[in-house]
Amino acid sequence: MDKFSFLKPALDARAQQGRLRNLQPLLPLPQSRVLWQGRSLVNLSSNDFLGLSEHPLLATRAQEYLTRFGAGSRASRLVTGELPAFAELESRLATFKGKPAAAIFNSGFQANVTLPLLFAGANDLILMDKLIHHSLIQGALLAKAQVQRFRHNDLNHLEQLLSQANQKSYPRILLCTESVFSMDGDLADLPALQALADRYNAILLVDEAHATGVMGEQGQGLAQGADLVMGTFGKALGCFGAYLACPQLVKQHLINFGGGFIYSTALPPQVLGAIDAALELVPHLHAERAHLQAISAQLRQGAQGLGWDVGASQSQIIPLMAGSEDRALALMEHLREQGFWVSAIRPPTVEAGKSRLRVALNALITAEVVRDFLQALQGFRG
Numbered sequence: 570m571d572k573f574s575f576l577k578p579a580l581d582a583r584a585q586q587g588r589l590r591n592l593q594p595l596l597p598l599p600q601s602r603v604l605w606q607g608r609s610l611v612n613l614s615s616n617d618f619l620g621l622s623e624h625p626l627l628a629t630r631a632q633e634y635l636t637r638f639g640a641g642s643r644a645s646r647l648v649t650g651e652l653p654a655f656a657e658l659e660s661r662l663a664t665f666k667g668k669p670a671a672a673i674f675n676s677g678f679q680a681n682v683t684l685p686l687l688f689a690g691a692n693d694l695i696l697m698d699k700l701i702h703h704s705l706i707q708g709a710l711l712a713k714a715q716v717q718r719f720r721h722n723d724l725n726h727l728e729q730l731l732s733q734a735n736q737k738s739y740p741r742i743l744l745c746t747e748s749v750f751s752m753d754g755d756l757a758d759l760p761a762l763q764a765l766a767d768r769y770n771a772i773l774l775v776d777e778a779h780a781t782g783v784m785g786e787q788g789q790g791l792a793q794g795a796d797l798v799m800g801t802f803g804k805a806l807g808c809f810g811a812y813l814a815c816p817q818l819v820k821q822h823l824i825n826f827g828g829g830f831i832y833s834t835a836l837p838p839q840v841l842g843a844i845d846a847a848l849e850l851v852p853h854l855h856a857e858r859a860h861l862q863a864i865s866a867q868l869r870q871g872a873q874g875l876g877w878d879v880g881a882s883q884s885q886i887i888p889l890m891a892g893s894e895d896r897a898l899a900l901m902e903h904l905r906e907q908g909f910w911v912s913a914i915r916p917p918t919v920e921a922g923k924s925r926l927r928v929a930l931n932a933l934i935t936a937e938v939v940r941d942f943l944q945a946l947q948g949f950r951g
């Protein structure tokens with residue numbers, strides 16, 4: 570008897586729906602290109618929004634740290650993994666994010682499964698935007714709190730849930746949103762959300778995975794006013810890892826009670842070196858941010874002009890709403906033929922009928938490439 574045969578039906582069902590996920594080897598090439606099956610394509614699905622993964626300063630700083638401190642960090646941060654660079658980076662991050670303290674995590678996923686249960690337990694309530702990232706949903710489940718989802722960016726619905734919660738008098742309410750949403754590229758109304766959180770004595774946690782480095786005058790993101798802000802280094806900062814920006818007391822609590830922070834080997838030196846270089850560069854990348862905004866507007870307007878629905882995108886993430894899965898896949902293949910790699914996003918990642926191509930632009934893409942892309946889009950018959 571095969572012990573694992575119970576896994577087959579779910580996979581077979583996926584395959585029958587044409588939704589089986591597969592890993593695709595892609596060799597990165599310079600200037601946001603990838604080598605796929607012997608062809609060089611423009612990567613329009615990368616989260617490396619500022620092109621920093623290719624920046625020489627990140628590579629040299631990473632090599633420097635690797636040479637000086639070794640390939641691994643040897644233990645968790647509380648044991649012997651606390652390289653002096655952590656404290657220095659966290660202090661810079663706190664200033665960058667406009668918060669009293671910051672803590673570095675190994676990844677955004679790890680931060681998001683660690684954080685909710687620090688603020689909400691079995692008697693508490695967690696309210697989340699309908700489109701919140703999977704990692705925060707997992708974190709909320711671990712907290713064992715009541716979880717309710719409010720309609721995407723619908724503050725009336727949220728207020729309704731908050732006032733109902735008020736009557737039930739939960740000891741604590743945690744409210745979770747993203748500042749730039751990962752699949753739709755639209756923005757949350759953070760001042761209004763914080764005002765609601767304050768009125769109902771809820772704690773607001775904002776995920777800035779897609780805003781860090783890109784949004785704000787210095788790339789600091791959009792959530793300065795929020796109670797708690799997390800974000801990642803794996804996207805616009807071009808390397809790996811994540812952070813929480815928070816009050817000192819919260820950091821103390823995290824270091825003492827945050828399982829995902831305590832019981833995991835610290836980030837390796839070379840990653841800290843790359844983060845160090847990225848944090849040095851990001852505040853000055855005004856031209857890159859302006860260019861990214863400009864090509865994003867160019868692509869949105871161009872696509873809309875061709876009749877495409879781009880949702881409520883206001884950022885470098887631009888969905889091309891295809892509707893059915895078949896249409897999304899056909900468009901993906903058409904664009905690949907034309908030299909562009911864009912991933913189709915289908916259920917269960919998005920709702921049925923909301924299959925799309927998720928274009929994610931980065932500062933290495935030129936206006937000419939966007940023009941060529943729009944031309945390729947125009948040639949799609951489907």
Ligand SMILES: *Cc1c(COP(=O)(O)O)cnc(C)c1O
Nearest residue numbers: 676677678702751776778801803
């Ligand atoms: C990518 C992402 C994460 C996970 O971050 P990693 O560092 O890649 O684990 C969390 N939240 C959002 C919104 C993301 O887009």
